[in-house]
Amino acid sequence: MREIVIGAAQMGAIQRDEPRAQVVDRMLALLEDAAGQGATLVVFPELSLTTFFPRWWMEDQAEVDSWFEREVPGEATRPLFDRARALHVAISFGYAELTPEGRHFNTQILTDREANVVGKYRKVHLPGHDEYDQERAFQHLEKRYFEPGDLGFPVWRSQGAIMGMCICNDRRWPEVYRVMGLQGVELVMLGYNTPSVNSQMKAEDETKRLYHSELVMTAGAYQNATWVVGVAKGGIEDGHPLMAGTIIVDPNGFVVARARTDGDEMVVHACDMDACDFGKKTIFDFARHRRVEHYKRITEQ
Numbered sequence: 416m417r418e419i420v421i422g423a424a425q426m427g428a429i430q431r432d433e434p435r436a437q438v439v440d441r442m443l444a445l446l447e448d449a450a451g452q453g454a455t456l457v458v459f460p461e462l463s464l465t466t467f468f469p470r471w472w473m474e475d476q477a478e479v480d481s482w483f484e485r486e487v488p489g490e491a492t493r494p495l496f497d498r499a500r501a502l503h504v505a506i507s508f509g510y511a512e513l514t515p516e517g518r519h520f521n522t523q524i525l526t527d528r529e530a531n532v533v534g535k536y537r538k539v540h541l542p543g544h545d546e547y548d549q550e551r552a553f554q555h556l557e558k559r560y561f562e563p564g565d566l567g568f569p570v571w572r573s574q575g576a577i578m579g580m581c582i583c584n585d586r587r588w589p590e591v592y593r594v595m596g597l598q599g600v601e602l603v604m605l606g607y608n609t610p611s612v613n614s615q616m617k618a619e620d621e622t623k624r625l626y627h628s629e630l631v632m633t634a635g636a637y638q639n640a641t642w643v644v645g646v647a648k649g650g651i652e653d654g655h656p657l658m659a660g661t662i663i664v665d666p667n668g669f670v671v672a673r674a675r676t677d678g679d680e681m682v683v684h685a686c687d688m689d690a691c692d693f694g695k696k697t698i699f700d701f702a703r704h705r706r707v708e709h710y711k712r713i714t715e716q
């Protein structure tokens with residue numbers, strides 16, 4: 416048995432004027448809760464330090480940049496790293512990354528239990544649009560504020576397991592899980608900010624959107640015999656509802672733990688990485704069963 420007790424740290428809404436320090440205090444409370452329940456890894460949502468700012472149209476680059484972190488750990492996030500190190504708990508969280516070269520990414524990092532950053536992922540599938548869209552009920556400007564990630568979908572060995580990350584919209588793409596699956600991934604960590612309503616289709620309600628979110632994560636888990644931890648930022652943020660639906664999915668595709676609220680809530684489960692072995696050695700033994708000669712279209716434009 417290779418058990419990792421994992422905390423999925425769902426966060427409630429973060430309002431536009433909520434200072435980073437206050438958000439980090441909320442994250443610290445979640446971290447304490449998880450550590451108290453024996454967790455050695457805590458996963459926070461996409462853009463966990465701020466409101467989901469891509470809903471706002473901004474033309475002033477200085478204003479845009481104010482939502483980004485120039486270094487992590489930095490002034491705002493250092494207390495999180497310090498406490499995680501003291502508790503001996505690894506963390507993974509999303510933030511807007513501004514590199515020294517001036518590049519902008521939607522990023523998630525993973526630390527080891529000593530709070531060293533051991534993995535970094537930059538979101539590849541950026542949804543939405545890059546210009547103001549008057550047809551939409553609200554904006555989703557990720558294509559304006561971020562460039563697509565340039566790191567691919569690597570995996571890392573940590574705590575005796577093979578771990579990978581993706582972010583929000585990435586979870587809807589089977590290729591994401593498969594590229595990590597081909598590297599033997601046993602745990603996929605992801606965070607999301609998903610509006611409860613579709614900005615382009617009034618009839619789509621939250622029930623359908625929660626279903627689609629769960630559908631893609633459970634399918635990704637089963638088809639790659641991996642754990643998936645999907646962590647939401649939920650609640651009414653800047654007047655806009657975000658769906659919750661944080662789940663932990665086992666390698667058979669079953670949801671083994673889920674959030675009950677749309678606020679700050681810790682969901683903990685003891686995940687046995689050995690549970691991935693059966694699927695990886697049988698029906699999803701990729702080396703034996705895949706027929707790559709028929710898959711070329713997947714990587715063509």
Ligand code: CDT
Nearest residue numbers: 542543555583584608609610
């Ligand atoms: N943050 C993010 O990627 N959200 C998207 C919403 C897409 S609507 C333009 C998601 O796939 O959940």
